Amino acid sequence: MHNYKYIAMIPARLGSKRIPKKNIRYLLDKPLIQYPIELALSSNRFSGIWVNTESQELGQAAMKLGAQFHRRPASLATDTATNRDFTYEFLQNHPCDYVIMLNTTSPLLRQDTMNRFLDYIDENQFDTVLSVIAEKEETFFQGRPLNFSLTEKVNSQLLEPTEAVVWAMTAWKRASFMEMQEAGINPVFGGRLGRFAIPKDEACDLDTEEDWNIAEGIMTARQQHSERRYMEL
């Protein structure tokens, strides 16, 4: 068990593309930016909780919600700027053992899952930790069966899972990330790599309007657990 120093970084451009201004758009009763800020605040594991944005207005709104404001250069907030570049610029300014990138587009993430993610990092020595969804389903890749055989049907519980990266939470060891970036190596999947499986209903990534509806639906369903009712036969 290490006692790493963690800081949270919440990237939040004001000029998002597919869903315009999504970071300030309400998802049910809160703007999207508020979800990861409250999640990080509700934990006592972070030495700092920073919203990384090019926008003075969004930065000030984030401060009202309890976060700190890291103003990213406008050149790192274009559609072509990569997360390795803005993360590197952020890490130059904020010492820590690990930075935990929390995305506003994953508002369904639970406190308990985030704490288990941090425990997993504490218990290991990773350079990068990704959050993934593990799925045990018959899967094709390039038109061919990946984890099953066409000649037999087995219980899906026995299938080897695929693990899809979901970007809800990503951890990078600061020293390794900076070293790789400075050496011209891509640090995003760099070094000793950990994969942490999160529950499927916490993974919704808000890429499209359809995703927005799904997320609102899941969140509503969590709040109003319905009783079990059955048809009479």
Add this chain to the structure above:
Amino acid sequence: MHNYKYIAMIPARLGSKRIPKKNIRYLLDKPLIQYPIELALSSNRFSGIWVNTESQELGQAAMKLGAQFHRRPASLATDTATNRDFTYEFLQNHPCDYVIMLNTTSPLLRQDTMNRFLDYIDENQFDTVLSVIAEKEETFFQGRPLNFSLTEKVNSQLLEPTEAVVWAMTAWKRASFMEMQEAGINPVFGGRLGRFAIPKDEACDLDTEEDWNIAEGIMTARQQHSERRYMEL
């Protein structure tokens, strides 16, 4: 364009295991069994819509909802009975070109998607057609990157998708299925195989209580499209 004769088969045991009696449990305002029956009825493409169950009571309830009742032998309704066996027994009794298996556990399937699935079959000469979810996400399999490289990060739109089989709808050509089964060959993925991608929000498979919450949530969100509201900056 063929004009195949389609019949719908809705398998529905009363004694489900993971979620007890799920087929008669209410999902919002309707029992689960009602969703595929109404979906099939609302189309004019089926020569018959059959609920395939071992239960006299469930069969009669299905008839009240507008379906026909195929009573499956009790020996084909145990936990170890396979869908190839009960589908074969069903096909022995019901002539058609294709049987379309609609699962009660996919209540989010839309009419339009089902019709496009039938069009896809009409336009081809498949023995088996599976419904799949295509996902463009960085995916690991057996601990190794499947469709991406650790040394570069590309836009996820450029990734080759994985396609996971979801069992929302499955089509089998009756003649081929019966021939394979009688020859001792597994017909479930047999012969000329088609894969039909359905939208992600229609794919929820009700395996667990968590899935149940997600499905209720998505369905609620579909009914009450929320207006877009933004935080003031």
